[in-house]
Amino acid sequence: xxxxxxxxxxxxxxxxxxxxxxxxxxxxxxxxxxxxxxxxxxxxxxxxxxxxxxxxxxxxxxxxxxxxxxxxxxxxxxxxxxxxxxxxxxxxxxxxxxxxxxxxxxxxxxxxxxxxxxxxxxxxxxxxxxxxxxxxxxxxxxxxxxxxxxxxxxxxxxxxxxxxxxxxxxxxxxxxxxxxxxxxxxxxxxxxxxxxxxxxxxxxxxxxxxxxxxxxxxxxxxxxxxxxxxxxxxxxxxxxxxxxxxxxxxxxxxxxxxxxxxxxxxxxxxxxxxxxxxxxxxxxxxxxxxxxxxxxxxxxxxxxxxxxxxxxxxxxxxxxxxxxxxxxxxxxxxxxxxxxxxxxxxxxxxxxxxxxxxxxxxxxxxxxxxxxxxxxxxxxxxxxxxxxxxxxxxxxxxxxxxxxxxxxxxxxxxxxxxxxxxxxxxxxxxxxxxxxxxxxxxxxxxxxxxxxx
Amino acid sequence: xxxxxxxxxxxxxxxxxxxxxxxxxxxxxxxxxxxxxxxxxxxxxxxxxxxxxxxxxxxxxxxxxxxxxxxxxxxxxxxxxxxxxxxxxxxxxxxxxxxxxxxxxxxxxxxxxxxxxxxxxxxxxxxxxxxxxxxxxxxxxxxxxxxxxxxxxxxxxxxxxxxxxxxxxxxxxxxxxxxxxxxxxxxxxxxxxxxxxxxxxxxxxxxxxxxxxxxxxxxxxxxxxxxxxxxxxxxxxxxxxxxxxxxxxxxxxxxxxxxxxxxxxxxxxxxxxxxxxxxxxxxxxxxxxxxxxxxxxxxxxxxxxxxxxxxxxxxxxxxxxxxxxxxxxxxxxxxxxxxxxxxxxxxxxxxxxxxxxxxxxxxxxxxxxxxxxxxxxxxxxxxxxxxxxxxxxxxxxxxxxx
Ligand SMILES: Cc1cc2nc3c(=O)[nH]c(=O)nc-3n(C[C@H](O)[C@H](O)[C@H](O)COP(=O)(O)OP(=O)(O)OC[C@H]3O[C@@H](n4cnc5c(N)ncnc54)[C@H](O)[C@@H]3O)c2cc1C
Ligand SMILES: Cc1cc2nc3c(=O)[nH]c(=O)nc-3n(C[C@H](O)[C@H](O)[C@H](O)COP(=O)(O)O)c2cc1C
Ligand code: SF4
Numbered sequence: 001x002x003x004x005x006x007x008x009x010x011x012x013x014x015x016x017x018x019x020x021x022x023x024x025x026x027x028x029x030x031x032x033x034x035x036x037x038x039x040x041x042x043x044x045x046x047x048x049x050x051x052x053x054x055x056x057x058x059x060x061x062x063x064x065x066x067x068x069x070x071x072x073x074x075x076x077x078x079x080x081x082x083x084x085x086x087x088x089x090x091x092x093x094x095x096x097x098x099x100x101x102x103x104x105x106x107x108x109x110x111x112x113x114x115x116x117x118x119x120x121x122x123x124x125x126x127x128x129x130x131x132x133x134x135x136x137x138x139x140x141x142x143x144x145x146x147x148x149x150x151x152x153x154x155x156x157x158x159x160x161x162x163x164x165x166x167x168x169x170x171x172x173x174x175x176x177x178x179x180x181x182x183x184x185x186x187x188x189x190x191x192x193x194x195x196x197x198x199x200x201x202x203x204x205x206x207x208x209x210x211x212x213x214x215x216x217x218x219x220x221x222x223x224x225x226x227x228x229x230x231x232x233x234x235x236x237x238x239x240x241x242x243x244x245x246x247x248x249x250x251x252x253x254x255x256x257x258x259x260x261x262x263x264x265x266x267x268x269x270x271x272x273x274x275x276x277x278x279x280x281x282x283x284x285x286x287x288x289x290x291x292x293x294x295x296x297x298x299x300x301x302x303x304x305x306x307x308x309x310x311x312x313x314x315x316x317x318x319x320x321x322x323x324x325x326x327x328x329x330x331x332x333x334x335x336x337x338x339x340x341x342x343x344x345x346x347x348x349x350x351x352x353x354x355x356x357x358x359x360x361x362x363x364x365x366x367x368x369x370x371x372x373x374x375x376x377x378x379x380x381x382x383x384x385x386x387x388x389x390x391x392x393x394x395x396x397x398x399x400x401x402x403x404x405x406x407x408x409x410x411x412x413x414x415x416x417x418x419x420x421x422x423x424x425x426x427x428x429x430x431x432x433x434x435x436x437x438x439x440x441x442x443x444x445x446x447x448x449x450x451x452x453x
Numbered sequence: 454x455x456x457x458x459x460x461x462x463x464x465x466x467x468x469x470x471x472x473x474x475x476x477x478x479x480x481x482x483x484x485x486x487x488x489x490x491x492x493x494x495x496x497x498x499x500x501x502x503x504x505x506x507x508x509x510x511x512x513x514x515x516x517x518x519x520x521x522x523x524x525x526x527x528x529x530x531x532x533x534x535x536x537x538x539x540x541x542x543x544x545x546x547x548x549x550x551x552x553x554x555x556x557x558x559x560x561x562x563x564x565x566x567x568x569x570x571x572x573x574x575x576x577x578x579x580x581x582x583x584x585x586x587x588x589x590x591x592x593x594x595x596x597x598x599x600x601x602x603x604x605x606x607x608x609x610x611x612x613x614x615x616x617x618x619x620x621x622x623x624x625x626x627x628x629x630x631x632x633x634x635x636x637x638x639x640x641x642x643x644x645x646x647x648x649x650x651x652x653x654x655x656x657x658x659x660x661x662x663x664x665x666x667x668x669x670x671x672x673x674x675x676x677x678x679x680x681x682x683x684x685x686x687x688x689x690x691x692x693x694x695x696x697x698x699x700x701x702x703x704x705x706x707x708x709x710x711x712x713x714x715x716x717x718x719x720x721x722x723x724x725x726x727x728x729x730x731x732x733x734x735x736x737x738x739x740x741x742x743x744x745x746x747x748x749x750x751x752x753x754x755x756x757x758x759x760x761x762x763x764x765x766x767x768x769x770x771x772x773x774x775x776x777x778x779x780x781x782x783x784x785x786x787x788x789x790x791x792x793x794x795x796x797x798x799x800x801x802x803x804x805x806x807x808x809x810x811x812x813x814x815x816x817x818x819x820x821x822x823x824x825x826x827x828x829x830x831x832x833x834x835x836x837x838x839x840x841x842x843x844x845x846x847x848x849x850x851x852x853x854x855x
Binding site: 002033036039040041042043044045048064100103104 | 523803804820821
């Protein structure tokens with residue numbers, strides 16, 4: 001029996017003065033120790049729980065034997081953004097949630113810490129590059145250079161297709177750069193992996209927003225769409241247009257850009273901020289507000305902790321950093337003249353679980369109260385740009401692109417994956433969908449001959 | 454409450470407060486060290502091996518190496534150290550001082566000389582007259598000394614064992630114990646030779662000849678002395694099975710007391726040695742790793758164990774397992790069991806499945822998320838799965854009648 005390692009963490013009051021990472025990585029000795037906690041399960045459930053299907057016990061075994069570069073190779077074989085995922089995957093609900101060590105009443109193997117370790121070792125030698133297949137004389141366009149698009153582009157380039165990636169942003173990376181802030185993963189991580197992807201001879205066209213897919217299809221043999229879901233959903237309550245109300249995605253993007261030296265971040269110094277929502281994005285927006293100097297930060301969530309989609313890790317982070325949780329609380333209207341002055345909230349109560357097992361909520365009459373705040377950040381979910389999808393002409397449902405099991409849209413030759421299809425999941429899910437879509441595109445372009453991955 | 458079990462033993466002429474002695478090694482290098490060990494609670498000590506002043510001895514820089522496994526930093530120890538460099542006269546003075554200050558503790562003088570009877574006789578006389586309670590003849594050191602006709606060179610030749618045991622007995626005024634090397638084909642054979650020559654007791658084992666490892670970055674063997682090395686003596690937890698086997702063989706083959714040595718790290722290891730017939734035990738590596746202080750748990754652990762098992766004296770367990778060790782051909786070929794997996798305890802790791810599939814009889818069925826299951830028709834009861842299973846008591850034996 002052996003306990004899980006815990007690395008040094010900068011205490012909350014110190015860490016909030018910067019946006020830098022605050023958890024230190026494993027050193028060689030601790031990594032080998034933690035690796036030896038892996039049982040090397042047969043048909044390991046951690047692998048099934050990884051959307052990218054990384055052979056987790058294999059890479060951990062290689063760390064155990066001191067073959068660190070070999071470990072990195074195993075990860076990169078299955079996940080081209082394996083380094084980034086080592087930093088940002090919500091492992092508490094993925095691989096680590098299924099680790100068999102838990103059945104022994106022990107903490108799971110620290111899979112993500114080991115994955116980071118392997119990546120850091122890999123970086124010292126140069127990221128692992130695999131051979132490319134012979135050129136296929138066929139061209140594929142990829143719209144969107146987020147994890148889904150990057151993954152599809154990489155897979156297709158390796159298969160020998162000529163790949164061009166278009167992105168509306170000045171840099172490829174999608175939310176890896178313009179959403180996930182550096183305390184989770186330093187930007188050098190996705191940047192190094194994007195540099196690696198570029199080495200496969202992919203043509204990147206940035207600052208280019210694609211509004212018409214059908215004309216792309218004239219130039220290319222197939223198109224993959226990975227435009228993400230970057231439009232924050234609205235609350236639909238009075239006062240949402242007041243100054244000081246920010247959609248979470250736009251808010252976090254402006255913080256990211258400000259950190260990169262472009263533009264300004266919202267001025268929250270000394271302000272009182274309410275973040276509406278209970279997901280990982282709400283947590284990130286709250287922790288970013290703390291770092292921007294907000295005096296008090298609230299998370300206002302309709303349900304209770306048990307229903308909160310945010311992983312416990314993030315919830316703990318927010319709590320440690322002084323974020324206050326107002327649970328079973330919903331906003332009714334945002335009050336103010338020109339700018340936000342307060343939110344009128346109402347207390348909620350849980351109802352019996354519905355057929356899907358999730359508990360609903362209903363307001364408690366007469367429980368309305370006023371919460372004095374200067375800013376409101378709305379983090380209740382995101383959708384792809386509706387207008388854009390309309391101009392694309394692909395079939396949609398509830399604002400998301402509809403695909404079949406081959407990631408094919410309603411238009412022949414156009415495939416899609418990532419947040420634009422699943423409504424906002426994880427980096428690793430986007431990578432996995434890009435990978436599967438690439439295999440389907442290959443099958444489509446080679447007349448159904450190549451096997452489905 | 455039953456009364457506290459008695460852990461004192463009588464070993465030859467020695468009245469030991471417990472079976473625990475320090476073996477001849479670095480922890481017994483000087484009188485000062487031995488006295489500190491006595492203060493910590495050791496029942497006795499064998500001095501680091503004393504040799505005649507005319508025999509040159511060197512200490513190489515450095516002389517130790519270790520082998521680890523997974524999370525264990527060290528499971529085996531290797532040394533290429535020689536015997537004590539100190540003059541006989543110094544030892545004589547220190548032996549006198551130790552015995553004066555600790556008359557109730559057992560002091561055993563370890564000696565070694567070249568293959569000359571008169572040297573052994575003389576050294577035995579001088580050291581025994583200094584006041585030790587017993588002599589131990591080092592016929593076991595496997596490195597350095599054998600190149601010059603000493604240590605294991607002697608322990609590997611029955612005629613030399615007999616000649617030099619007799620010589621030491623002639624010189625000695627106290628009982629003589631012979632310390633044997635495991636680096637022989639049949640230790641029962643060398644033990645019997647020592648008994649026939651008049652040895653009063655046997656101690657075993659000295660270290661096991663080995664090569665602890667190679668530095669794969671520098672290509673240097675370990676331990677590395679200016680880039681080079683030599684084969685050395687292994688000790689520590691990993692040699693316990695060899696020590697246990699040797700002690701059991703000696704106990705079965707001779708009628709004189711055996712002092713058990715080799716990889717004794719905790720009181721549990723000591724109990725195992727006692728069960729196969731050791732009348733006392735000796736410890737070196739464990740003390741080098743954690744200090745004299747471990748004696749308090751050695752004593753307390755043994756006492757509590759005896760009480761839990763309902764024994765009133767440690768003497769009752771000495772040799773208790775010996776009758777259960779027999780020839781392979783005498784084991785019951787009709788005894789049949791099959792492995793049985795407790796569904797409620799199974800953690801669904803599949804380790805037993807892989808082991809049985811690739812190292813056994815393909816007798817285990819497993820599917821992710823479900824408990825493993827034994828196909829009783831195929832199970833050959835080899836036991837591999839029971840050792841791989843991370844959950845104690847999950848895989849047990851089920852008797853089957855043919
Ligand atoms: C604040 C925040 C924190 C998150 N934290 C985590 C986390 O810790 N762990 C985790 O696993 N996931 C996290 N996620 C989710 C994760 O970032 C996404 O699931 C993932 O990035 C989705 O990848 P994608 O490629 O589908 O979309 P995106 O990353 O959104 O990329 C879409 C890309 O398409 C481009 N694009 C859009 N429209 C066009 C167009 N018309 N023409 C050209 N280009 C276009 C965009 O510029 C963008 O680069 C977080 C998300 C947010 C918002
Ligand atoms: C560094 C070292 C030096 C040793 N020197 C001697 C010695 O001088 N004489 C001797 O009889 N045995 C010597 N031994 C052997 C030990 O007394 C003992 O027989 C052996 O190490 C096995 O016991 P252990 O596993 O408890 O260490 C030495 C062992 C070590 C590790
Ligand atoms: S489930 Fe846990 S113990 Fe089993 S292989 Fe995966 S990481 Fe290792």
